[in-house]
Amino acid sequence: MRRLLNGMRRSSTSPVRDARSAVVIGRLLGLAFLVCFATGLYSHFLQDPLPWMRFATWPQLYQVTQGIHITAGIACFPLLLGKLYVVYPQLFQTPALKGPVHLLERASIALFVGASLVQIVIGLLNTYQWYPFPFNFKQVHWALSFVIIGSLAIHIAVKLPIIARNWSRAVPEADDEPPTESEVPTAGVTGRVMRWMDRTPAPEPTLSRRGFFTAVGLSTVAVVALTAGQSFAALKPLNLFGPRQKDIGPQGLPINRTAEAAKVTESAMAADWVLTVMAAGTVATFTRAELLALPQTQVDLPIACVEGWSQMATWKGVRMRDLLEAASAPSDKRLIVNSLEERGGYRTTEMGPEYVGDDLTLVALELNGGTLDIQHGYPARVIAPGRPGVLQTKWLRSLEVAS
Amino acid sequence: MKIARIILLAVGLAGLALGAVVMLTEVRPAQIVGVGIWILGAIVLHDAVLAPALLGIDVLMRRAGRRVRPAVVVIVQVGVVVGAIMSLIVLPEIYAKVLGAKNDTVLPLDYGLNLAVFWGATALLTAVACAVYVRAVPRRAAASAV
Numbered sequence: 001m002r003r004l005l006n007g008m009r010r011s012s013t014s015p016v017r018d019a020r021s022a023v024v025i026g027r028l029l030g031l032a033f034l035v036c037f038a039t040g041l042y043s044h045f046l047q048d049p050l051p052w053m054r055f056a057t058w059p060q061l062y063q064v065t066q067g068i069h070i071t072a073g074i075a076c077f078p079l080l081l082g083k084l085y086v087v088y089p090q091l092f093q094t095p096a097l098k099g100p101v102h103l104l105e106r107a108s109i110a111l112f113v114g115a116s117l118v119q120i121v122i123g124l125l126n127t128y129q130w131y132p133f134p135f136n137f138k139q140v141h142w143a144l145s146f147v148i149i150g151s152l153a154i155h156i157a158v159k160l161p162i163i164a165r166n167w168s169r170a171v172p173e174a175d176d177e178p179p180t181e182s183e184v185p186t187a188g189v190t191g192r193v194m195r196w197m198d199r200t201p202a203p204e205p206t207l208s209r210r211g212f213f214t215a216v217g218l219s220t221v222a223v224v225a226l227t228a229g230q231s232f233a234a235l236k237p238l239n240l241f242g243p244r245q246k247d248i249g250p251q252g253l254p255i256n257r258t259a260e261a262a263k264v265t266e267s268a269m270a271a272d273w274v275l276t277v278m279a280a281g282t283v284a285t286f287t288r289a290e291l292l293a294l295p296q297t298q299v300d301l302p303i304a305c306v307e308g309w310s311q312m313a314t315w316k317g318v319r320m321r322d323l324l325e326a327a328s329a330p331s332d333k334r335l336i337v338n339s340l341e342e343r344g345g346y347r348t349t350e351m352g353p354e355y356v357g358d359d360l361t362l363v364a365l366e367l368n369g370g371t372l373d374i375q376h377g378y379p380a381r382v383i384a385p386g387r388p389g390v391l392q393t394k395w396l397r398s399l400e401v402a403s
Numbered sequence: 404m405k406i407a408r409i410i411l412l413a414v415g416l417a418g419l420a421l422g423a424v425v426m427l428t429e430v431r432p433a434q435i436v437g438v439g440i441w442i443l444g445a446i447v448l449h450d451a452v453l454a455p456a457l458l459g460i461d462v463l464m465r466r467a468g469r470r471v472r473p474a475v476v477v478i479v480q481v482g483v484v485v486g487a488i489m490s491l492i493v494l495p496e497i498y499a500k501v502l503g504a505k506n507d508t509v510l511p512l513d514y515g516l517n518l519a520v521f522w523g524a525t526a527l528l529t530a531v532a533c534a535v536y537v538r539a540v541p542r543r544a545a546a547s548a549v
Contacts, residue, residue, distance in 0.1 A: 012454075044461070081488065085457070088454050091450055111442070113446060113449070117446075118441045118442050128495060128500075129504065130498075133441060134437035134440075135437040136430065136434060139430045140426075140430060143426040143429065146419070146422030148418060148422070150420075150422060152412070153411045153415030154412060154414070157407075160408050160411070197462055200463075201466070201469060207477050215480065215485060216484075218485050219488040222489055222521075223488065227492075241512075241514060242487070244509070245511050255510075256505075258506050308491040356429065
């Protein structure tokens, strides 16, 4: 067994597979993980805020943070595979286990590698809206993010001396020499395979190192450049592989939940539709004609989805603050927003006071110069600056000022 | 460095503990088993299938390197890696589109055609890079540089 491990380790040895390469690619991957973690936390708390949380209402903030989250996640594919390529011979280290601490270290690496692979794969599949895994995406992606960041911190703690030694230049690792020929199998099929590999010309160090980093670098540039157009308008012409494309959809805007899926095709078109606004002690109702008769405001705000795509659009309707004033309701309180949808996790959403009172928050009635399409929330929808698309409630039924 | 390591270790253990708590409180037990299987599956798929296959291809290509110049082998390897990683990301997308998207604005592009175009462009660029190298660096100069 020991000989087999040595053989595998020796034949998988390459000039690229050293501590310096691991550090160079590891810090890029670590940075990508931290960026994903930070933007992911932001997205999570926007959707599930703790009671004391208030958020910035910069119109394009979420569009940018979530675009970065998805794009950095895609960049993790070449970076993580490159990192695993560099450290692959470590899998065959001998002795396989030196003691309980070594066992823990190797187990934590296994968890780190496995959880990271699962995390980026399910994240990618979620952007394709394909769920072949036997668990809930949102909760598992959330839980694994802590497992991964925790494992990353432990990994850095364990490897810190090596990282420090190799941060700025390559130094020979005394204990990292590949096993000599006498330590590898010589007999049987394994021996024959090893001998065959040994007759293969050895890779030339500078050349393979350059090749490796060029491959990882070009792959990263390619996967980012050819998918990020779904999030960043400047890259739209290059969008070959993004799961969404800007300007595609009713009124030039992509959608997630259709009116048919939400089962609102009748209720949204009903002649007696009214928007009900409720506050302590007061109830007011507005028909669509009455909403259109109130002062109209036009704003440019993006729809930005948790899946990373976003689209700028021009909205026209009643400013939320003006509407609440017309209903004699306060505009400095939390708002509960109800949709005509009868089922679905985002049928009822909450809006913090920072958005309720913002100049840019509208009950939108028009989109890009036309009447709001039913797929975009006719007769009326919410549009607020810097919030995830799932919270821009479509097909409004009522607004309740929280007491 | 010792203090930094202790802090990192503490942060790491706290992260793991938090992950475990979130997992146990928000995910049903049967699903947690599913997560475990997927993590294990990912490790096996990478360590026992993907990585050894890559090693085999690498050895085969280096053996080809006896007849072809090493730099040309490396340039071809770069092209193959770039195409393979892109395929890894796009093939599930093509399959998801075959299964049927929720509406017309999800997966709206012809990803199969685009992937074919990407492979074509990668092959072309790889060929150009090889040709430029072979012309720019004569065989003897390359041999003495190594």
